[in-house]
Amino acid sequence: MERKININRYKCACCGACIAVCNFNANEIINTFLEIKDKNCTLCFSCIKACPFRAIELEE
Amino acid sequence: MTDYDIIIVGAGPAGSTVARSAAENGLNVLLLEKRQEIGVPVRCAEGVGKEKFNEIFKDIDKKWISAEVDGAKVYSPDKKTEIVLSGDKAGNEAGYVLNRKIFDKDLVKLATLAGSDLMVKTTATGLKKNKDQGTIELTMQNSDEIFTAETKILIGADGIESKIGNWAGMNTTLNLNELESCVQYQMTNINFDERFCHFYLSYETIPGGYLWIFPKGKNVANIGLGVLSSLSKKSPKEYLDNFVNNNFPDGKIIEINAGGVPVGYPLKSAVNDNVMLVGDAARHVDPITGGGILNAMIGGLFATNIAIESINKKDYSVKTLKKYDELWKNDFGKTLHRNKKVQEKLLTTDDKTLNSIFHSMENYNITEANTKKLLYEIIKRNPKLLWDLKGLFV
Ligand SMILES: Cc1cc2nc3c(=O)[nH]c(=O)nc-3n(C[C@H](O)[C@H](O)[C@H](O)COP(=O)(O)OP(=O)(O)OC[C@H]3O[C@@H](n4cnc5c(N)ncnc54)[C@H](O)[C@@H]3O)c2cc1C
Ligand code: SF4
Ligand code: SF4
Numbered sequence: 001m002e003r004k005i006n007i008n009r010y011k012c013a014c015c016g017a018c019i020a021v022c023n024f025n026a027n028e029i030i031n032t033f034l035e036i037k038d039k040n041c042t043l044c045f046s047c048i049k050a051c052p053f054r055a056i057e058l059e060e
Numbered sequence: 061m062t063d064y065d066i067i068i069v070g071a072g073p074a075g076s077t078v079a080r081s082a083a084e085n086g087l088n089v090l091l092l093e094k095r096q097e098i099g100v101p102v103r104c105a106e107g108v109g110k111e112k113f114n115e116i117f118k119d120i121d122k123k124w125i126s127a128e129v130d131g132a133k134v135y136s137p138d139k140k141t142e143i144v145l146s147g148d149k150a151g152n153e154a155g156y157v158l159n160r161k162i163f164d165k166d167l168v169k170l171a172t173l174a175g176s177d178l179m180v181k182t183t184a185t186g187l188k189k190n191k192d193q194g195t196i197e198l199t200m201q202n203s204d205e206i207f208t209a210e211t212k213i214l215i216g217a218d219g220i221e222s223k224i225g226n227w228a229g230m231n232t233t234l235n236l237n238e239l240e241s242c243v244q245y246q247m248t249n250i251n252f253d254e255r256f257c258h259f260y261l262s263y264e265t266i267p268g269g270y271l272w273i274f275p276k277g278k279n280v281a282n283i284g285l286g287v288l289s290s291l292s293k294k295s296p297k298e299y300l301d302n303f304v305n306n307n308f309p310d311g312k313i314i315e316i317n318a319g320g321v322p323v324g325y326p327l328k329s330a331v332n333d334n335v336m337l338v339g340d341a342a343r344h345v346d347p348i349t350g351g352g353i354l355n356a357m358i359g360g361l362f363a364t365n366i367a368i369e370s371i372n373k374k375d376y377s378v379k380t381l382k383k384y385d386e387l388w389k390n391d392f393g394k395t396l397h398r399n400k401k402v403q404e405k406l407l408t409t410d411d412k413t414l415n416s417i418f419h420s421m422e423n424y425n426i427t428e429a430n431t432k433k434l435l436y437e438i439i440k441r442n443p444k445l446l447w448d449l450k451g452l453f454v
Binding site (some may be wrong): 017 | 094221223292
């Protein structure tokens with residue numbers, strides 16, 4: 001069982017706040033799709049705290 | 061041969077300003093925007109100071125403006141005191157509330173009419189230095205098609221989620237105490253004083269930020285708030301719902317917006333070889349007000365001038381582009397720096413102290429006031445509390 005962060009697509013507004021705080025180049029919005037690069041993600045959870053809609057969840 | 065003199069990533073106010081003025085100066089320009097529609101969804105409360113806005117545009121199209129305001133009202137946490145900043149003849153605090161869906165799109169239209177190329181639904185996804193040519197190769201993705209183009213100058217106008225800076229070796233990542241996490245509703249069916257923009261402060265219910273009501277026309281307003289991500293205990297939406305339910309129970313939400321606002325110190329440098337950052341990408345946002353539209357356009361014009369100079373000299377090195385740093389630092393950079401210092405102080409001020417500061421301002425007659433004068437006066441009247449800020453205003 002591996003922990004990773006997961007985007008709740010129903011909640012996400014594509015606002016970009018989570019990208020601004022990620023220090024590991026682990027997220028990116030391509031056109032209107034927010035991608036997470038799991039291999040870069042350190043699970044620092046900064047993006048979770050930055051998201052206005054709390055659309056980022058931890059999957060355990 | 062390079063494909064372009066300048067490629068600009070991001071078609072917000074910063075990017076379209078650069079695209080337009082560079083094209084008007086005869087450069088070969090490409091403007092990229094990853095969204096499929098310019099300006100949508102809106103991530104902004106849309107307020108701008110009238111005076112500066114009028115300086116930038118000789119021909120203001122009425123359609124750009126949703127409402128005009130006479131000034132601003134700022135409320136203490138206990139809501140017992142309000143500070144009124146009214147616009148004098150010089151229009152210091154008087155402002156416009158824009159319609160950015162129309163405004164942003166029109167700026168892009170003007171850029172294309174001036175001769176700029178444009179691609180929408182096209183995301184910049186990476187860059188590579190071309191050492192032999194001294195240029196940059198930018199990778200882009202339109203829908204699912206991936207391609208590259210070569211450019212002499214690359215402008216990162218890619219907003220809050222900017223990648224260009226980090227790709228070009230400048231660290232623009234924000235700490236959680238440098239990001240306001242914002243939610244906004246556009247609401248109808250609400251009653252408020254439409255002659256003013258309204259600002260509510262409270263460390264307890266709006267930690268590290270503020271709540272705003274900006275008029276958008278008869279009985280319509282942008283009502284939103286930003287909270288500092290490092291301080292907020294609940295989601296910004298919960299804080300906002302609480303305010304709206306208490307104050308506008310009959311209001312109807314016609315639009316929901318979200319966004320992040322950078323509120324750290326401005327970057328030490330917004331340039332590297334071949335690359336300049338403008339607008340939110342350069343973190344050129346006022347850390348107290350969260351305003352960034354005007355700086356995005358003013359900085360955009362500065363960057364264009366330096367780009368033209370460097371292209372004429374065929375020298376795209378950081379040394380030449382550094383002049384852009386000088387220009388923005390000597391202009392709005394000073395205000396950003398000063399207001400960041402004040403904001404840091406505000407972040408350690410509890411509601412009781414804030415109430416007493418507001419109380420001290422009760423009989424202050426603020427015609428002809430602007431934010432700087434107001435802050436000066438506040439400090440004068442609260443010397444003990446705000447002693448360490450004194451030096452910023454003399
Ligand atoms: C809730 C909220 C309220 C605000 N209220 C105000 C206000 O009242 N007054 C004010 O002055 N400012 C306000 N601001 C700030 C203001 O919105 C910004 O300062 C302003 O939009 C900055 O303009 P810009 O051109 O730098 O960036 P943006 O307007 O954000 O434009 C950047 C563009 O780049 C595009 N982009 C990003 N990455 C890529 C890529 N890789 N490839 C292609 N395109 C890309 C984006 O899609 C976007 O369209 C507010 C911000 C928020 C979030
Ligand atoms: S958890 Fe941290 S590393 Fe992972 S995407 Fe979020 S901010 Fe980036
Ligand atoms: S901060 Fe939240 S709403 Fe904004 S793009 Fe990231 S996940 Fe989506």
